[in-house]
Each structure stands twice: as structure tokens, then as C-alpha cells.
Amino acid sequence: MKKKYLVIIYSIAIFIFFVLYLSLGKNKIYSTQDNIGKKIPEVQLNYFDKDGHFDTKEISNSKFTLLNFWASWCGPCRKEHKYLMELSVSSNLIIIGINFKDEKKNAMKFLSEMGNPFSVLTTDFDGKKSINFGIYGIPETILINEDLKIIKKYVGPIDDKDVRQIKKIINK
Amino acid sequence: MKILSIIIILLFNNTISFSNENKKNEILKNLRCLVCQGQTISDSNSDFALTIKDVVDEKVNEGLSKKEIYSFLSDKYGDWILFNTPLKKNSYFLWFMPYILFILGGVFLYLVIKKRAQK
Amino acid sequence: MLSSFGITVSTISLLLSLSLLYLSYYDLKLSNNKISKKIYKFAFSQILFIFLSFVTLIIAYIISDFSLINVYENSHTTKPLFYKISGTWGNHEGSLLLWINILVLFSFLFLILNKDKNKNFKLYTIIFQNLLISAFLIFLLTNSNPFSSLYPIPTEGTGLNPILQDPALAIHPPLLYIGFVGSSIYFSIALAALITKVESKSLALTIKPWVSVSWTFQTLGILVGSIWAYYELGWGGFWFWDPVENSSLMPWFLMTALLHSVLVLERRIGLYSWVIILSILTFTMSVVGTFLVRSGILNSVHTFANDPSRGLFILSFLALMVFSSIFIFFKYAPVENKNYKIFSKESFILINNWFMVFFLAVVLIGTLYPVFLDTLTGQKISVGPPYYNFILAPFLLPLLFLMTSGPRHKWISSNVIGIFNIALFTSIILFFVIFLSINEGGLLLLLILLFSVYLITQTTFDFYETFKNKNINLSRIISHFGFGLLILSISLNQIFSVEKSFNAKLGDEKNFQNYTIKFKNLETFSKNNFKSVKGHFEIIDKKNITSQNLTPEIRVYNQPETITYEASINTKLFSDTYLTMSNISNTDIFNIKFHMKPFMNFIWFSVLLISFGGILQFLRFEKRV
Incomplete structure (x- = not known):
């Protein structure tokens, strides 16, 4: 009887310690990966460089689309910009820029200095529209397939590896 | 009997006195600020928290229920954002x-x- | 210089602990009745050296010796002397040294204060305690050394996080550590008692003072931490059910359970094994808390910097400790004497333990479940205040009721009358008085109000009775009264709080309910380690026709660069007015948060009362021996 209790208690303890051990090595950075596989929400975004607005319903369903949330005040955005430029030449990909809580003057200066990779340039001046895409800090980048479903989500600046991954997906 | 009637009044009273302001405060207290360390949106002064506050404000004024607002946010950010863990x-x-x-x-x-x- | 001195001194402490282990083990086999003089000498040197290492670290902080990485990372020359000193334990390594100092202090006090106890019982206690000391010293020296040196020596440190520069937070860790590290001594005592088959009364008398001391300090530590959160974080709350706060609460529940069941053990023979289990669990929970806080597996407001290797060490240590204590328990657990009758008062104490263990389980599940779910399935969920309030609040009702009627039962007879008495009658009247002045709040909250009022009136009656017959336990009355007052104040605080958050520009005026808030002025100034934007506000209460001026600040500290939001709080006897502001980026608009927080002083005061009961119990015990 005593032995049985001992075995039960030991097994529970071993299980708990094992899980705690596994949890030590876990990556603690949160990302909204749950959104992958969902259809993108219907949102109207104001054009940044002209009047009127862009509706996400207009997103092409013959090509892949990359939504990039950026701002001139964001340091990491500068770092990832050259990769966006690199991707902008791909024929099978449209890049939509969503400028996040930024001043038009600074944003335009940023683009004239670093180049403009965006086929469509829109703005989210108060950051509320971005909530619909599950954005909580920039830069964030979302890759959408022909069915308008989200297939990849990158939190933080994209890098060499991400560019290769994106190219592989769109050139399939 | 007297106590019972008071109880009924109380329960009733409680549901009707719920103003938009209270509703907003309650929602904000039940949301996690994702860019902070364990803080609620209501407590946080971060940029993200301020945006969420605006959005919740907007949704409350549009007349959305608490449940609808929670499910809107958890749809976008996962259940991680909800401090009142859904069953x-x-x-x-x-x-x-x-x-x-x-x-x-x-x-x-x-x-x-x-x-x-x-x- | 100080670096190598510190390392030497702590290494000597480790060697002394290991020698103590050897000596005590050797002494077990000797047949004389007294513990050998050598052990006393070694224990004395041990405490001397470990204090010396702590003092060395404090001196390094005072003279800003940046050849120590730890000082470089957590201090700065321009910091006030007081915060230089408190910075010593404001970080992982330094606080670990404080941890060990308390382990040694309790070990030493135990050795010299229990002169007439059974020799082997004492020796085993010293052995277990020194096993803990050695393990933590090895951890300190190999993984988290506060004396690690840095070369080339920087001329300036990186500074202490400004929100930690606060008097409450300076004393919070020492208080809390005396509380939960202090529980190590009854962990060791319990294991030693098992092995040497100490009888129940002797065990109860041995652990009782340690339990009251650690419980008192734990209570005070939690109080001070809570006060700090209220004044410094600027969120307008005092308890957030944050995982780190929960870590300090978990051992507290067990200490409370122990504090009560020891009373039974002292008078009668029951509960021997149960007291042992509680003693072991209390310290285990303390180490679990330390693991949760320092391994960085939790997402919390208060985490120390993350480092998985630390977590791994504490986890391995914890596992070793748990497995060996379970083993010792099963090997030596006495066959409980089942031939005694449980009387009503004992049942009440057992019911108290049932509630305490339940509260512990809720907090433990709430804290760990998200970690387990994430690790096992990758799904992330949050558990926050709504969960704890929902689950725990209903259980306050029976708890308050039992706290009122339980202690009135005699030890031997079991009569049930005396529950419906004059106190209940008085409290119902009082309740209606309160009720008439309240027009909102849920039913549950009101019932909690009723029961806490009942507890308060009943303990007041009990207090009156102590003067008639001097036999009643005053410490119990004060603690229970304090708890009743605490729950009452928290409930009233919940019901009457006013909260308003709005955006305003300089010169704006905001009207709501009975209040008008005027944003009158904005000034900027700089001090030697921060720049500040200070708002001047006038708050007019139209109902009571009073006006008060509050000045919340936004501070930008330079070492390290941090923004803090300083709440401006006007404390009055019955109510606090609380104002914070934050700027909205790229605009001249500020977000203003206004709180009217009634009964805050009563909340602090009632926790003080609760811990005062612990002090009284300790003194009462001292008198009797």
C-alpha cells in the first residue's frame, strides 16, 4: 500500500519536473501565429500618396501579396528595407506597404532615400487598422496566397533566410 | 421576505447600472498588454495599449457587446490577450x-x- | 581586491558548511549527550564568514567598486547612499547571497536556542540545513557569483532600474526572505524529527516559534511589496495576481495552515504526519516560487533577468529536495495513532487547513497551468485576476464564517450552539447600516461584507471577554480581526472606487460624476539623474465642495534610460486620490488616469494587525518556555 502511494507520487513529481524542464528551453517571444491559414480581414486603408482608399478585397488573387507594416521612426524597418527592395522585383509578388503611425514628411523622405518597394502605399495613421491584422509592434510582414489566406507571418525585421523562404513559396 | 426582495432589487440594479464607461474599464482590465511584462492594457502606457484602448472605445461606442469585443481581439491576437481565460x-x-x-x-x-x- | 576577498570568504563559508556536515554526521555516532563544542565553534565561524561576504558586497556597492560585474550592472556613482546599499539585494546574485545569509542565520539560531533538545534531533536538523546551505553556496559560486570581476574596470556603472529605487522595495526582499527562507528551518526540523522519531509535543514546541516568526515576516513582506506596487507602479492597484506575487502568497497559505495545526499538535497527539508534510511543503513552495521568479519561465511584471542555466540549477535542486524528502517521509513516517477522538476545535483547525491548501492549489494551478499548456501543446493562454476572483471569492464566505465561530469552540466538548448570538445580531444591524449607504455592488460582494462585519464584531466581543477571563488567545483575536477588516476594506474599496481615464491637453477641464479635473500647468525640469515633466491638476469634488492639487510626473531617467510614470497620491484617512499621466506620442495630448480609492489605509493597517498577531503569538510562546 505504502509502495503504491510512493510510486504514484513519484510519477506525478517526475512528470511535473519534466514539463518544467522543457519549459525552460522554450522561446518566450509571443507571435500571433494563430492567424496563419485565416483569410485576411476586409479593411479599407487610405492611400498614403494619393486620395481615396484601398480595399483589401481588391488584393489580387492571381498573385501572392506581401503586406508590410513599417514606419520611418522604426530602426529595424531600415534594416529590412533592402530585402523588401530585393523582393519587389519578383513578378509573382505584390508588396503593399502599410505605414504605421508616422508623419507623411518623414515617411516620404525615408522612401526617397532607401527606395520604394511598394506597389501600393497606404497608411494607418492611428494604428487602429493594423489591429485587424493582429499587429502589435512593427515591423511585421504578412504573406498572402492566391486564395487570400495568410500563409506566413514575420514578427520583427525579415532577413536573408526569410527572403529565401518567401521566394521559394512564390516561385513554386 | 424583505431580504429576498432586496436581493432581487440588487441583482436587477446591478445589471441596469452598467454604463458604457464601466464596460470599457472592465474590458481594458481583462486584456493583456502584449508588449509589456504581464501588465493589463488598462494599466499600461505603451503605444500598443493606447491603440487598443482607442479600438475598444470605438467598439463600445458602436454598441458591440463585451463578448463580441473579446472575440474580435482573441481572433486577431489569440487567447493570450484575454486575462479572463475563456472556458x-x-x-x-x-x-x-x-x-x-x-x-x-x-x-x-x-x-x-x-x-x-x-x- | 574586494572581488577576490569576497570569493575567498564565500568559499570558506562553503568549506565550513561541508565541515559542519561531516562533524555533525560524525557526532551522531558518539554516545555522549551533548553536541560537541567543535560544532558550535564551526557554526559560529560559518555565520561570521557568511556575514562577512555579505558585508563585503555591501561595501563594494557603497564605494562603487566597478571591478565587480554585479556592482557595475546594478549601481551608479550618483545614486543616493541608501539605494546603493539596497541595490545589493535588488538583483539576482546579491539577493541569493542574502538568501544564504538567512539560511545560515536560522541554522545558527536554531543551534544556540535549543540547548536542551534531543541531541540527534538537533544534529539531523543541522545536517539538513547545511545541505541546503551548501547547495545554494555552490550555486552562488559556480553560476551566480556576485563577486565575479570585470576587467578593464569601467569608470561608471549602468545604474539601478529607477522603479526599484524606493524605500519600500529596499526592505521588501529582506522581509520576504526572512519569511520564506526562514521556513527552511522547519523543513529541516521536520525531516530530522521523522528520522529521530521525536514525539509530537516536542516537535510542535520546536517548530512553533519559527513558524510564527516566518509567518509574520512573510505577511509583512507581502504587505510592503503591495505598498510598493501601489505607490511606484502607478497602476492604481495593490494586488495584480501576477505570477511573482502569487509565488510569495503560496508559501504564506501553507505557513498559515501550519500555524494553526501546530496548535493541535502542541496540545494533543494528532496530526503528526500532517504537520511534517506541511513543513516540507512550505519550504518546497518557497523554492518553487524562487524557481518561477528567477528562471524566467513566467511572463511577469517583476521578473529578474532571464537565464535558463539558473533555472536549471534551481530545478535540479528542487527535484533532488522533493524526491529525497518524499523518500525520507515514506521510510520513516510513523504509524499514526488512530485511537484518539477528534473534537470540534480540531475539526475547525482541519477545516482551516483544508481551505488553505485549496487556496494554494488554486493559485498554483492558475500560475502553472499556462506554462504547462504552452509547453505541452504550444497553446498560449493567460490567467489573470478574473480567474482568481471568480474561483476564490465565493470561498471567502465559509472561511470568514468559520474564522468567526471556529475559535469559540472548546478543545474538548463539542457543542454547536453559540453561533447565533449577540455578535451575529449586531453585525446584521451593522451590515444594514452599510447596505443602506451602498447602491451598487454584486450580491456576492455584499455577502462577503456581511460575513466580514460578523467576524469583526465577534472578535471585538471576544476581545472584550479577554478582560474578564484572561485565558483567551489575544494573538488569534487580533489576526482574525485584522483579516475581517482586510476583507471588509477590500470589498468597500471595490464598491466605492471611482476610476476615470481620459485624454486632455494643457488648460482642459474634465467633468464627470461629482468631479471636475482641471489641467492647470505643465512644467519641465531636470535633476541629476532624470528629466521630468510635471503636470499640475486641480481636482474639485462638487459634492463635498473640496479641492485638492495633484502633480503626477513623467520621468525620463538616464542611467539606465527608463521612463517612469510617477503617480501623485493624496492620502487621507478614508480615501486616496490617485492621479497619473502619460503622454501620447507625437502629440501634446496626455492620457490622464484618475482614481478615487477609498479605505486604502485600512487595507495596509489591517495587514499590519494580522502580522501583529503573529508577533504576539511568538512572544506568548517565549513567555511560556
Whole structure:
């Protein structure tokens, strides 16, 4: 009887310690990966460089689309910009820029200095529209397939590896 | 009887006195600020929190219910953003285990006391 | 210089602990009745050296010796002397050294204060305690050394996080550590008692003072931490059910359970094994808390910097400790004497333990479940205040009721009358008085109000009775009264709080309910380690026709660069007015948060009362021996 209790208690303890051990090595950075596989929400975004607005319903369903949330005040955005430029030449990909809580003057200066990779340039001046895409800090980048479903989500600046991954997906 | 009527009034009173302001405050207190360390949106001064506050404000004014606002946000950010853990398959253990333990503890205690009191 | 001195001194402490282990083990086999003089000498040197290492670290902080990485990372020359000193334990390594100092202090006090106890019982206690000390010293020296040196020596440190520069937070860790590290001594005592088969009364008398001391300090530590959160974080709350706060609460529940069941053990023979289990669990929970806080597996407001290797060490240590204590328990657990009758008062104490263990389980599940779910399935969920309030609040009702009627039962007879008495009658009247002045709040909250009022009136009656017959336990009355007052104040605070958050520009005026808030002025100034934007506000209460001026600040500290939001709080006897502001980026608009927080002083005061009961119990015990 005593032995049985001992075995039960030991097994529970071993299980708990094992899980705690596994949890030590876990990556603690949160990302909204749950959104992958969902259809993108219907949102109207104001054009940044002209009047009127862009509706996400207009997103092409013959090509892949990359939504990039950026701002001139964001340091990491500068770092990832050259990769966006690199991707902008791909024929099978449209890049939509969503400028996040930024001043038009600074944003335009940023683009004239670093180049403009965006086929469509829109703005989210108060950051509320971005909530619909599950954005909580920039830069964030979302890759959408022909069915308008989200297939990849990158939190933080994209890098060499991400560019290769994106190219592989769109050139399939 | 008097007490009973008071209770009914209280319960009733409670539901109608819920203003938009209270509703907003309650929602903000139940949301996690994702860019902070364990802070609620209501407590946080971060940029993200301020945006969420605006969005919740907007949705409350549009007349959305608490439930609708929670599900809108959890749809975008996952259940991680909700401090009032929704009752789902993955949280049954969390919500029911305490009661099970309480009952088990009570039964155990009752047996011990009963057994010893007889002797 | 100080670096190598510190390392030497702590290494000597480790060697002394290991020698103590050897000596005590050797002494077990000797047949004389007294513990050998050598052990006393070694224990004395041990405490001397470990204090010396702590003092060395404090001196390094005072003279800003940046050749120590730890000082470089957590201090700065321009910091006030007081915060230089408190910075010593404001970080992982330094606080670990404080941890060890308390382990040694309790070990030493135990050795010299229990002169007439059974020799082997004492020796085993010293052995277990020194096993803990050695393990933590090895951890300190190999993984988290506060004396690690840095070369080339920087001329300036990186500074202490400004929100930690606060008097409450300076004393919070020492208080809390005396509380939960202090529980190590009854962990060791319990294991030693098992092995040497100490009888129940002797065990109860041995652990009782340690339990009251650690419980008192734990209570005070939690109080001070809570006060800090209220004044410094600027969120307008005092308890957030944050995982780190929960870590300090978990051992507290067990200490409370122990504090009560020891009373039974002292008078009668029951509960021997149960007291042992509680003693072991209390310290285990303390180490679990330390693991949760320092391994960085939790997402919390208060985490120390993350480092998985630390977590791994504490986890391995914890596992070793748990497995060996379970083993010792099963090997030596006595066959409980089942031939005694449980009387009513004992049942009440057992019911108290049932509730305490339940509260512990809720908090433990709430804290760990998200970690387990994430690790096992990758799903992330949050557990916050709504969960704890929902589960725990209903259980306050029976708890308050039992706290009122339980202690009035005699030890031997079991009569049930005396529950419906004059106190209940008085409290119902009082309740209606309160009720008439309230027009909102849920039913549950009101019932909690009723029961806490009942507890308060009943303990007041009990207090009156102590003067008639001097036999009643005053410490119990004060603690229970304090708890009743605490729950009452928290409930009233919940019901009467006013909260308003709005955006305003300089010169704006905001009207709501009975209040008008005027944003009158904005000034900027700089001090030697921060720049500040200070708002001047006038708050007019139209109902009571009073006006008060509050000045919340936004501070930008330079070492390290941090923004803090300083709440401006006007404390009055019955109510606090609380104002914070934050700027909205790229605009001249500020977000203003206004709180009217009634009964805050009563909340602090009632926790003080609760811990005062602990002090009284300790003194009462001292008198009797």
C-alpha cells in the first residue's frame, strides 16, 4: 500500500519536473501565429500618396501579396528595407506597404532615400487598422496566397533566410 | 421576505447600472498588454495599449457587446490577450480542477473526522 | 581586491558548511549527550564568514567598486547612499547571497536556542540545513557569483532600474526572505524529527516559534511589496495576481495552515504526519516560487533577468529536495495513532487547513497551468485576476464564517450552539447600516461584507471577554480581526472606487460624476539623474465642495534610460486620490488616469494587525518556555 502511494507520487513529481524542464528551453517571444491559414480581414486603408482608399478585397488573387507594416521612426524597418527592395522585383509578388503611425514628411523622405518597394502605399495613421491584422509592434510582414489566406507571418525585421523562404513559396 | 426582495432589487440594479464607461474599464482590465511584462492594457502606457484602448472605445461606442469585443481581439491576437481565460477545451482543467480538489479534500476530511469521532 | 576577498570568504563559508556536515554526521555516532563544542565553534565561524561576504558586497556597492560585474550592472556613482546599499539585494546574485545569509542565520539560531533538545534531533536538523546551505553556496559560486570581476574596470556603472529605487522595495526582499527562507528551518526540523522519531509535543514546541516568526515576516513582506506596487507602479492597484506575487502568497497559505495545526499538535497527539508534510511543503513552495521568479519561465511584471542555466540549477535542486524528502517521509513516517477522538476545535483547525491548501492549489494551478499548456501543446493562454476572483471569492464566505465561530469552540466538548448570538445580531444591524449607504455592488460582494462585519464584531466581543477571563488567545483575536477588516476594506474599496481615464491637453477641464479635473500647468525640469515633466491638476469634488492639487510626473531617467510614470497620491484617512499621466506620442495630448480609492489605509493597517498577531503569538510562546 505504502509502495503504491510512493510510486504514484513519484510519477506525478517526475512528470511535473519534466514539463518544467522543457519549459525552460522554450522561446518566450509571443507571435500571433494563430492567424496563419485565416483569410485576411476586409479593411479599407487610405492611400498614403494619393486620395481615396484601398480595399483589401481588391488584393489580387492571381498573385501572392506581401503586406508590410513599417514606419520611418522604426530602426529595424531600415534594416529590412533592402530585402523588401530585393523582393519587389519578383513578378509573382505584390508588396503593399502599410505605414504605421508616422508623419507623411518623414515617411516620404525615408522612401526617397532607401527606395520604394511598394506597389501600393497606404497608411494607418492611428494604428487602429493594423489591429485587424493582429499587429502589435512593427515591423511585421504578412504573406498572402492566391486564395487570400495568410500563409506566413514575420514578427520583427525579415532577413536573408526569410527572403529565401518567401521566394521559394512564390516561385513554386 | 424583505431580504429576498432586496436581493432581487440588487441583482436587477446591478445589471441596469452598467454604463458604457464601466464596460470599457472592465474590458481594458481583462486584456493583456502584449508588449509589456504581464501588465493589463488598462494599466499600461505603451503605444500598443493606447491603440487598443482607442479600438475598444470605438467598439463600445458602436454598441458591440463585451463578448463580441473579446472575440474580435482573441481572433486577431489569440487567447493570450484575454486575462479572463475563456472556458474552452484547453482550459477545462484550469476551471474545474480547483472545485474537484476542494470536494476531494472535503470528502477526505469528512472521512477522517467521522472515523475518529466514532472511537 | 574586494572581488577576490569576497570569493575567498564565500568559499570558506562553503568549506565550513561541508565541515559542519561531516562533524555533525560524525557526532551522531558518539554516545555522549551533548553536541560537541567543535560544532558550535564551526557554526559560529560559518555565520561570521557568511556575514562577512555579505558585508563585503555591501561595501563594494557603497564605494562603487566597478571591478565587480554585479556592482557595475546594478549601481551608479550618483545614486543616493541608501539605494546603493539596497541595490545589493535588488538583483539576482546579491539577493541569493542574502538568501544564504538567512539560511545560515536560522541554522545558527536554531543551534544556540535549543540547548536542551534531543541531541540527534538537533544534529539531523543541522545536517539538513547545511545541505541546503551548501547547495545554494555552490550555486552562488559556480553560476551566480556576485563577486565575479570585470576587467578593464569601467569608470561608471549602468545604474539601478529607477522603479526599484524606493524605500519600500529596499526592505521588501529582506522581509520576504526572512519569511520564506526562514521556513527552511522547519523543513529541516521536520525531516530530522521523522528520522529521530521525536514525539509530537516536542516537535510542535520546536517548530512553533519559527513558524510564527516566518509567518509574520512573510505577511509583512507581502504587505510592503503591495505598498510598493501601489505607490511606484502607478497602476492604481495593490494586488495584480501576477505570477511573482502569487509565488510569495503560496508559501504564506501553507505557513498559515501550519500555524494553526501546530496548535493541535502542541496540545494533543494528532496530526503528526500532517504537520511534517506541511513543513516540507512550505519550504518546497518557497523554492518553487524562487524557481518561477528567477528562471524566467513566467511572463511577469517583476521578473529578474532571464537565464535558463539558473533555472536549471534551481530545478535540479528542487527535484533532488522533493524526491529525497518524499523518500525520507515514506521510510520513516510513523504509524499514526488512530485511537484518539477528534473534537470540534480540531475539526475547525482541519477545516482551516483544508481551505488553505485549496487556496494554494488554486493559485498554483492558475500560475502553472499556462506554462504547462504552452509547453505541452504550444497553446498560449493567460490567467489573470478574473480567474482568481471568480474561483476564490465565493470561498471567502465559509472561511470568514468559520474564522468567526471556529475559535469559540472548546478543545474538548463539542457543542454547536453559540453561533447565533449577540455578535451575529449586531453585525446584521451593522451590515444594514452599510447596505443602506451602498447602491451598487454584486450580491456576492455584499455577502462577503456581511460575513466580514460578523467576524469583526465577534472578535471585538471576544476581545472584550479577554478582560474578564484572561485565558483567551489575544494573538488569534487580533489576526482574525485584522483579516475581517482586510476583507471588509477590500470589498468597500471595490464598491466605492471611482476610476476615470481620459485624454486632455494643457488648460482642459474634465467633468464627470461629482468631479471636475482641471489641467492647470505643465512644467519641465531636470535633476541629476532624470528629466521630468510635471503636470499640475486641480481636482474639485462638487459634492463635498473640496479641492485638492495633484502633480503626477513623467520621468525620463538616464542611467539606465527608463521612463517612469510617477503617480501623485493624496492620502487621507478614508480615501486616496490617485492621479497619473502619460503622454501620447507625437502629440501634446496626455492620457490622464484618475482614481478615487477609498479605505486604502485600512487595507495596509489591517495587514499590519494580522502580522501583529503573529508577533504576539511568538512572544506568548517565549513567555511560556
